[in-house]
Structures are given as C-alpha cells and as structure tokens.
Amino acid sequence: MIIERVLIFFIFITGFIGLISMKNIIKKIIGLNLLTSSVVLLFILEASRIGDEAPIIDNKVQNIVDPIPQALMLTAIVIGVCVTALSLAMAVRLYKTTGSLDIEIIKQRLEDDCE
C-alpha cells in the first residue's frame, strides 16, 4: 500500500511543479490534469482497502470495494474534463491573438497593446 501512495504523491508533485513553474500554458494545463488524476487515483486506492471485487450487486455482495469514492470520482473526472476543455479553448484564443504560448511573452504583448 505504501509504495502506491508514494507513487501517487510523485504524480501530484510533478503536476504541481508543472502548473507553477512551466512557462508554456499547454504544459500548465497538463500539470493541472496530472494534479486531478493523482487525487482521483488516491480516492480509488483508498476505496480498494476493504475489498477486491467490483461493487456490482449480482447474486452475492462479498468482498467488494467501497462504491462511494468511485461514484464521486466519476463526477470529479467529468469536471476535470470540462476544466481542461475550457482552458485549452482559452489557450487557443490566447495563441491566436498574441502568437505565443509562453505566459511571460503573452503578458508582455498584452500590456504593450494596452499602452
């Protein structure tokens, strides 16, 4: 169990560093995605502590995983997709208007336009 948690933590840190320190906005969006995925994995891992079988009520309910985190994560994934889609759309708009994906250059060019 501990090794999975360490790995998930690494995914989380990778995503966070990508979000904060990358200049390229597409890489920032990928970082955000990694962050969401790591939390989703954590929930699923936690749900599997108490069982192994999928929570489908067939003829016997035995040894199943906790179904609630799975249901929650389905929603969280959908929200993650929405955020990704919207942020990519904004990245396209920014690229079209400024001709760059670098956040510093975008900021610079937008300020130049204002003055």
Added chain:
Amino acid sequence: MIVNNLFLTPLFLPILAASIILIAKSFLSVKARQFCEYFGIIIGLLLPILIVLLLYPFVIHNGSISIIIGSYTPKIGILYKFDSLSLVMIVLTNLLTLPAWIYSRSTNTSHSYFTVLILLQSAIIAGISMTCDIFNLFVCLEVMGLIAYVLIASKNEKNAVFAAFNYMMYSSSSMIFFLLGSFGLYRLVGSLTYQEIAKTLVTLSSKDQNIAMICLILMIVPILIRVAIMPLSGWLVNAHSKAPHAVSAILSGILIKIPLFVLIRLFSISPLMHNLTLVLSYMGSATALIGVILALSQSDAKKLLAYHSISQIGYIVTSWSLALHHGIETTLGSVLLIAALFHAFSHAIFKGLLFLSIGTATDAAGSRDVYKIRGVNQRLYNKGEKYPLTMICFFIGALSIMAIPPFNGFFSKSLLTYYIKPSINYTILSIASIGTIASFIKLSKIFLPSKEIEKPIKELNTSKFPFSIHLSLIILAALSLLTGIFAKEIFNLLERMFISTNIKPIKYSIFFSKTNVLKTLYTGLGGILLFVIATSKYGSKILHKLRMVKNDFIDQYVAYAITLALFFWVLIV
C-alpha cells in the same frame, strides 16, 4: 412532501428556462427566440424569487426544511437543507442578476448564450446555498467557477481571456486541495454530510481530530480564494475589471459573497474551528484597509472599483467572522450576522450600480484612465442621452458606498461598525471608510465638464441612447434608495428569520444618534482631506509607486501557502 419539493424550484426552474432558450435557439424563428428568452427570464429568475418569498412564513415556522434529492434513503441520497440563509442568498442572486441581464441587452453580442449562462449561474447558486454534502459543494463550486470563467472571457478582448485563464488555473488547482480535504474527512468519518461529520468528529481521538482540522483548512482556503480576502485576492482585480460591465456587476455583487455565507456551515462542523474566527476578522479588517489604499492609487476606473470590492468584502468578512466568534446563536452574534448579510446585500446593489454606470461612462469616453477622462456628461449627451441619468445614478451609488444617508450603505455600515465597536477592527474600518470617500471623490472627477468637447449640431444628433441601460440603472438606483428608506422593515424581516426568540435587539436610534452623525461628518471631512493630500505632489508620487506594484502568477501560490501555514499554526500549534 409537495411543499418540500417547492423548495427545490429555485434550482430546477432556471435550468428548465435555460434549456427552453437553447431549444428555441436551435429550432425556432428569431421572433419566437426572443419571446422564449423573455419567458425564460420570467420563469427562471422572477418566479423563484416569488416562490421563495411565499415560503418565508414556512421557514420562520419550521426553522429549516430538509430535502433528499430524488427521495433516496438518507445514506445514499444528497441532502439539501433550506433555511433562512438560503432564502437570503437566493433572493440576493436573482434580484441582482436581473438588472445585469437588462443591461446586457444593450450590447448585442450573443444574447441567448449570456442569458443561458446567467440562468445556470443562478441555479448553481441555489444549489450551493442549500447543499449539506461536501462533495456536492465541491461540484457546485467548480461549476460556478466554470460559468464565471466563460462569462469573463465572453468579451472579445484579449486581456479578458488572459485574466480568465489566470483565475481558472489558480482556482481550479486550489479546488484540488478541497478535494483532498474531503477525501481526508471521508476516510476519517465515512460520511459526506455536515451533520454526520459533526456527530462523528466529537467521538474521535485528539490525533484524528487534528487530521480533521487539517482537512477542514484545506477545504476552507479554496473557498476563501473565491471570497478574495486579502492575501488571496490576486486574481480578482484583473478578472473583475476586464470582464464585460454586466458580468463585472454580477461577479462583484454576487459571486464573491455566496462562498462566504456557505462557509458558515463548514465552520459549524467542528467547535475547534472557533479559534480561527478571530484571525479571520483581523484579516478582514486588513483587507478593508489595504484594498481601499490600493483603490485610491489606481488610474483605471474599473480597477478602482474592483479594489473597492475587495475592501468592502473585508467589512463583510470582519462582521461575519466576529458573528461566528460570538456564536451565531447568541444575540450579539446574530446581529453581526444580520449586519454582514445586509451589507452584502447593499454592497451588491450599489456596486452593481457603480460598475454599470462607470462602464457606460468609460465606453462613451473611450478610455478608462481616471486622470484623463473629463466631461463624460457632454459625451453621453452627444451619444443621445437627453437627461444626465448615468451621472445621477453614479452619484447615488457613490453616496451609498460612502455611507451617506438616506442610501442603504449608510444603514449597513453604521449597523456593522456599531456592533463591533470597542475593538481594533473598529478603528481599522473607520480609517478605511475615510479612504473610500477620498477615492470616490477622485472617481467622480470624470464627470467634471470639459471645454474640449464641442456640442454636435442639433440636426445631426439623431443617435438614440439604449433604453435598457437606463432601465437597469434606474432599477438599481431605486433599490439602493428603497432599501435605505425601508431599512427598518428589512431589519425586522431579518431579525425574525435569524433570531428565534421574540426580542428585537437592533436599536434604530443608533443610526441618527449624535455620535453616528458626527462620525459620518468627520469621516467625510477626513475623506476630503485625504483626497487633497493624495493629489498633492508628494501623495501622487506614493500612489504612483503603489500602482506600479505587480503581482505574478507564482505570487498567488505563495499567498496561498502562507495562508495555509497561518491557519495550521493557529489551529494546531
């Protein structure tokens, strides 16, 4: 059962209206489309207000009504609870969205999408105000955020897209910490509703309680980002000032307050959260003061208003957290809560009014620089405005935010400051209100007449001023005046909602008592003096330096980390 389901109508009616509008847009003719839009606004925004107000006696009688969506068993279904707080939030949202929508009719870009978005917004806010489930709260907050990003970016301006992108990255990444927090709580407690969590938390060992505190802090800070309390408010200024005017009004008026009142429920989970309230009240007062200083230094008219939103939210946070500090069941606590709610209400009205009137003025002037624009009235006249309504409405809003009677700002600010009186918060807020007056004197200079603009020849002046702008401004100005005149009645209503016993603790004599009138007078004089100092050579140098301070993308995360660390320190060490 039927009555219980009526409480869900503020959630379902706007969604129904939004779908009607979308269907009409795809299949019907232009005329039918327009009809559907008006119809949608009536059933999606006006009807919920009516229903909620009709249910008011029911709420007073029963306290709160629990509803489980879809009539599932309590363990599986999502629990919603309608109480007086939800009622106030729903009325505030729908009442303020309406003038913003009317205003948006004057700019003819993609009407129906805007209408659909604000309808969904009001549905989601109804959901937020009623939900008792942590994960449902997460979903609602994320959807509210998504709609806000789209609304900000909806103007065809590059800066708006960039501001929305910045806000989105910051807010979405912080919401992941919210998810982590709810994960921790679920692991400890095995339930997601507030009541169950509160019940189980008390039985846990002190080590587990500390973990629960960490989880709760992880959940509270992302919500405080939406509220834009001071170190966490880096995203707000650009987002609010670059958005279209109607959207700015909605963002400043509604979206920064709803999360704050939801926090009351999160704070009720554990009695240990009580230690945090005093820190929050100091943060609120500091926000009020720093916000107003930064507002005074701005040259962009809409940025100035955005900083004022931060400053005013500081007032609300101060009163709100002191209410929690005393306990919302006690008399003093509930009066402070009423003061916070009423100030939130009147701020929503006058800030909406200010954003819309300043937006109209800067559009007419073609610039937003407070130092350069002069003679807005003449320009508006040239555009076809016969009477200087925009100016009058701006001054009503400005007098209201300066807390001059008889407008609503006077009553809400007097009440708020009276009940926090012998404390350091009171001193800080009093200084902040001097700054408010100075910065609005500065802003109102754009209406000074100017000699450069010539009058157009009468025959050529055929342009017509859009009626919808005037209508929205008049509605907001009237609301501002009426809620001021009928303040006593509104306090009465709120008292009946939030105080269960029959006593009426708010004394109406405090408003026109000698001390309060003198205080208003002194604040006004202080404001004029501060304005004179600020326009002097030395003062304007300092303000220029403040204006040039920039905040980076990373700075926001630093502020985030600092706030988290502070809260951990207060609660656990």
